[in-house]
Each structure stands twice: as structure tokens, then as C-alpha cells.
Amino acid sequence: MKVAKFGGSSLSNAEQIKKVSRIIQNDPAIRIVVVSAPGVRFPEDIKVTDLLIDLYRCQSNGEDVQKPLQLILDRYRDIITDLDLDESLVETFEKTLLTYLDTIKDPKRLEDALKSSGEDFNAQVMSQYLTSIGNPSKYVSPKEAGIIVSDEPGNARLLSESYEKIAQLRDEEELLIVPGFFGYSKAGDIVTFSRGGSDITGAILASGVDADVYENYTDVSYIYSAHPGIIKNPHAIHELTYKEMRELAYSGFGIFHDEALEPVYKHRIPVMVRNTNRPDIEGTMIVSTREIDANTPVTGIAGDDGFISISIEKYLLNREVGFTRRLLQIFDDFGVSIEHIPTGIDNISVIIRQQKLDESGVSLDTILNKIKEVLEPEELEVEENLSLIMVVGEGMREGVGVLNTATEALSQSDINIRMINQGASEVSMTFTIQSTQEEKALKTLYNAYFNK
């Protein structure tokens, strides 16, 4: 059996919902469908979730809620009309939203309840439409499905006890339509996952029912071996491992929400990336292990900017037991997570993301002063505007010359490698370079590995 999740762009209007329905009708193996809220229909459009957030904003600022409320209901009314469904559904949605606005006083809970409605309403629409075209289906709320989560508004985590109830969904005979993005706390409150969380719902259900595959439908046909915005027509990846996906996702391959795939990863359930608009294409399969083709050791190349390196030098540094640990403690204490730690003999660098520094609210100077105070370095150097370039591939551990291809290409393009990192996993190599050279580096590496 399959669990299929459809993203916001796949369900943005009636036409898209019809496409999705055809996919479901044509594949009886799909037994559970997870839906997102309607996404954008055209570039300047606003997605329903953002309209709901606006509704919450108006309510909490004491502004008039009618305008955003009507915009939301209009979106669903258009869909419902175009699908020839009973318009009373819109009234039900209106009543639900008004009840939330009237009765939920805790702002965080209200925000979560309103935000969850985008997916919840769309699941109801989807279920009614499928039934109306002769494909009986049942709307199942996350509560009925058994998705019980921790009570952290906006950042719910599945409680492991949920899996027992979720497993029972396997026995349902009807096609099940489940809204993504939220679960229920033990006390019965709606709690959403972090943003992009419909992927999480799909992954939870796929592992809970031990699906043969988790199909994730969006508007792209494949995961590509490089970013199509930088490399024209990059190679499509037909199969990659979770490990490769994680390495690529780290640096800008934003197909999945970072934590979304953890449940399927743990249960070793393959994930298939598919395109709602091109159901004929098989897409990219994400698997636990795969066969390596020695001719294509590299699976993908990705880059990300916004990194800072902080380098410390001190004579006999590597004789001081605990030096590194004390250095990391400083970052820990300030709540700034560390990306990499390249080490020399008497020097060590810490690479952090500018964004994580900003989020911590701590200034770079504060951290530098603390380092000076605690570790008394002889030299302390900061380099900003750095990019990390990652070359990723399970086949890298087989081929001796993979690294050499990269360094030769970068050298010939006069790209100055500030740092290199290749860990024991050997599924990736990371090059730190100046951000101004990122695009050039990606192009030169892509050509070296894929256009030889």
C-alpha cells in the first residue's frame, strides 16, 4: 500500500484537485492521502495558510476580521463551486473559524487552530469530491487517525505511543483523506508541526501503517543533481539514499522540510518524489541503500551561503586537553549551533551560520570577547560571507579520484578553497569558499562531474 501526500501547489484550485483525484483513481495502491492547504495559483497569489495567519493577526491586533475571513472562504467557495460540491460546506468552514475566533483565548492555541484549518478544510473538500465522482473516501481528522503530539504550539512532535493507533488505519477498507500539518495534544488541543509540516504527517502515517512507499507529490518531477536556477537542465536523480538527501538538503535542496522524513527514514520506507502535473514521470526515489554505479560517484552538488568562520590560533593548542570542548561550550552557552570544526595543529576554526547567530540574539563581538577571556588565543580571526559547497554521493567512498576531480576543477577556475572537510562517512566533501565565488564553483564542479 501507498501513502500519498499532495502539496499546496497540487491542490491550489479545482483543476489541480481533479488532477490529484485522477492520480488517486488510477492507483488503487494509494490507501491514505495527506493533503496540504491550497497553495498559490499564480505568482502573486497568497496561499490559504498565509491568509489564515493574516486572520489571526487581525484578531490579535483587534482589527476587523471580516476581510481576511471572506478571502479565505472565497478561495474554498471557488473550489467547491468548480467541483460541483454542496456549497453548505463553506458555511461549515465559516462556523468553524468563527468558533475558533470566539472561544480560543490563548493566542498561541488560536494561531495553531486557525493555521490548521487550511489543511483541514482541504481534506474535507477532497474527500467529498472523490466520493462525488464515485470513489468513496473518508475524511479522517488527525485525532481519529491517532496523531497525538507534544503540546508545543507551532512545533509539535509525535508521541511514540501514537503509532499503535495509527497502525490500525491499515485495516480501513475505505480510502482515507487526512489533513496534514497538525496533530492533537493529549488534552485535545490542535497543535501544528513546524512549517512545511504536511510532509511530516505523510511520513508519520506512512511509517505507522508500514507503507510500501511514501509518495510525495509536489510540482517538481525530480530532485536534480544541481540547482536548476544555477545549472541549466541539470541531471535528474532517479534514486538517492536518505544520507545523500540529508547532505543535499543541508545546503539548499529545499524539497523537503528538514525533519519531515525522520519517521520514514527510521522505518526504512522508500520515499518517491512525484509531480502532480506529470504523473507519467516516475520521479526520484529516496531509499535506505542503493547500488552504486562506479561511473557516477557523485549524486549531487549543492551550495549555501551565509557562513562565518572564527579561527583561533595558539602555540601548543593541541596539548591543552579540553581546549576544543571549552571552545564549543561557549557557543553552546550562547545557543549558537556549530556547523563544522576544521582543526590544524595549533589552530582550530568554528564554522557557524549567520542566520543561527542572528536567531540567538547574541552579537559576534560578545562571542569573540568570551573566547578571548576563556581561551586566551594568540590570534582570533573572523571571516564572513562564506559559502559551503557540498559534493555528495554514496559512490564517493569507492572512487579514489573523486576528490581530485573537484580540486582540479576548482583550481583551474582559480577558486580559493578556504577550508575542506571530508568526514569518515565519505558520502560528502565540503569546500568552504568566499560567497562571491559560489556560483562559479557550482558550475565548474557540475561540469567536472556531469559533463565530462
Place this chain on the structure above:
Amino acid sequence: MKVAKFGGSSLSNAEQIKKVSRIIQNDPAIRIVVVSAPGVRFPEDIKVTDLLIDLYRCQSNGEDVQKPLQLILDRYRDIITDLDLDESLVETFEKTLLTYLDTIKDPKRLEDALKSSGEDFNAQVMSQYLTSIGNPSKYVSPKEAGIIVSDEPGNARLLSESYEKIAQLRDEEELLIVPGFFGYSKAGDIVTFSRGGSDITGAILASGVDADVYENYTDVSYIYSAHPGIIKNPHAIHELTYKEMRELAYSGFGIFHDEALEPVYKHRIPVMVRNTNRPDIEGTMIVSTREIDANTPVTGIAGDDGFISISIEKYLLNREVGFTRRLLQIFDDFGVSIEHIPTGIDNISVIIRQQKLDESGVSLDTILNKIKEVLEPEELEVEENLSLIMVVGEGMREGVGVLNTATEALSQSDINIRMINQGASEVSMTFTIQSTQEEKALKTLYNAYFNK
């Protein structure tokens, strides 16, 4: 002015002492001479320090001390006779050793006092001989010189207050002969530096008197760009920076005791490596900064074996704030210092020296179990018998292609690089490989950089 230190092989017998004396006579800039104990004269010989350690061993085991005592006195008697000095000096030495054996009850203090005698007696011999050939010189004990150290037997550290008194040695008109390897505690006890500590004495005095150069005489003419045991006739290095020296010293360039150069490094005093047997050769100069020749970006290549990597994998590892710090804490708690920490996205490796693990008395299994318990990794992999290969050179930060030369050479020689580490200092790159490939890797890298 110069401070010159002569190693054990430079002072192993009368003939060597005469050579040293000629060097001193020919260079009036040498104002302070630091001497080691007599070293080995031929391959199977035992150096005086080891005879002294044997004397200590006999005493503490309640065995007869006469045999080792006579062996020691014989060594000095031969030297004194051959130098035509007054044999009463041997009696003085015997009296000194017997007094130590009779009066010092604390075993650690006795060991230190006995061990220090090798240098102390040799300084007295040297001073008398120089004076006898018309070159007046004065034996100065470390106490008179002002070398006051921490009271840690076998591991003395200079107290910074010492420098005030040491500076006064500048005003001495006579040539001063100072025994290396030990200082005096505030309470007046002899305390030795860690092994190889004559280098430390020389460095302390050179910085204390603000010498123009610290000449370090041994039996090699240069620091070489690779180990002569592996590469036939490697290039001699004429100038290298402290930083380069430290990086090379880390992996087997055992010319200096690791901590020995810290005082001169801090005071930016150049160190000259010279050969007692070839005083015509200028040797290798170790400096704070030097001009870079773009044609020779690499200064030296070194390798060292006996490393272990412990690799951890866990999905979303890099999202866990403090994961790395907690990992290092485990090694800290067991007293095992860490060499490198290559990181991927969801994996991290820790590279340690087998020797440091052995010294800690902790078994690898104990550490692995603690890691499993604290960090719950999904995979935990250990690789033993690894070598680190270091390519070192200040010029590396200028040249884009330096790395590429290494990876190409290693790739062509089918050497599998397990890990790479290039820090922000860019004075070195480290390749982790299997120890069975170490010699091949060193040869191939040497050829790539030096025989192009």
C-alpha cells in the same frame, strides 16, 4: 649575542667536546652555552642519563648501586682524562651522587636529582676544558642563572618571575656554561623538565637575555622537507616558520622537544638548527615570519601512524545543539585528548592517538559504550591503524593548486583518502589514510611537490 645549546651526541666524548669548544672559540657572539649530558658514542652505547636512571632504579629496588655508579664515573673519567683535566673532578662527581643517594628520601626528588647530574657534570667539564685552553668560562648552575620552576618532579615549568634574574646574565662578561634539563624549585630542590628538556633550558635563556639567535647544535645539519629514512636525500629546509615547524613536529619531525621552543616563539627569537660536526653549514633557521616563494608553496611533508577514528552517525545530528560538545566531553572526562574532528551533516568523527588512549588507561570499549549511552548514535564505527599525512607550507595559502597536486598524486597512486582536514590557517593539510599506505603516500607526495 647568541645562546648555543649542544645536544648529547655533540658532547658524548672528549673529541666531541673539543669540536664544540672550537665552535665556541670561533664565534665570540656565543655568550651562553647550554649543555646536555653525554649521549651515545656508538649505536649500542648507553647515554649517561639512562645510566643515571638505572642508578636510581637500583637504589629504589634495594639493589647494589656500585655497578651503575662506576659506569657513570667511568664515562666522565674517560672524558676528563682525554681532555687533560684534573681527575679530582671525578671525585667531586662521585661525592655529589653519593650525597644524593644518602640524603634524598623522596623517590621522585631523588630521581630528578640523579637525572640532572648528567647535564650538571658535563657543564662543569665543559667549563674547565674551555678555561684550560685559554677561553675563560664560568659554570653557572640553573639556580645561579635564575631558572626557578614549578615543583613538579619530571615536569617542571618555568615561573615567569624567573625572567627578571635571567635577564641579568646579559651583563656577565665571562662566557657562561649552564647545564640544561633542570631548574630549582622555590624551596631549592632540583626539578627536571620533561624529557629532552635541555632544549627548554636553551630557549628559556635565549628569551631571558633577548638573544639575537638561539643556536641549537645536534648531529643533523638541517630540518629536511621529508624524513630521510623514507625519502632519499630530501631537500634541506633553509628557513621555516614556527608554525610550519610545529605542524611538522606533530607528525614525526622529532628534532625538537614539543614544548621546548615556546619561550623563544613567544619572544620571536629565531632558532638556528646546526650540526656540531659540520659547523660550516648554516643550517635551518626557524623564524616568526618569512617571505614566501610562490614556486615552493610546500615546505615539508610528514606522516605519523597510530591513529584511531571513531565515527558516529545519527539522523538530524546537526540539529542537536551541543551534540559535538557532549561528544568531546566524554573524551575529556576519560582524559583522552582529541586530534581532529571531521564533520559531515549527520555524522562526526573523532580522531585520537592510540598512544594517548593507552596512556589514559581507558579501554576503547569503555569509551564506545559511554558514547552509545549518552548520544544514542545510529551507527558507531571504529577504524584503527590510521596514519595522518601532513603537507605543510606557509606558501599554501597563496597557491590555489596546492591541494590539487596532492589529491592528484594520491589518486594516481591509488591511495584511499579516508578523511581530509584543511583548517583556516591554511599552513597545512592533513590526509588520513590507512597506515599500510603511509610510506607510499609520503613518497608520492614528495615527488609531486619536490621532484616536479
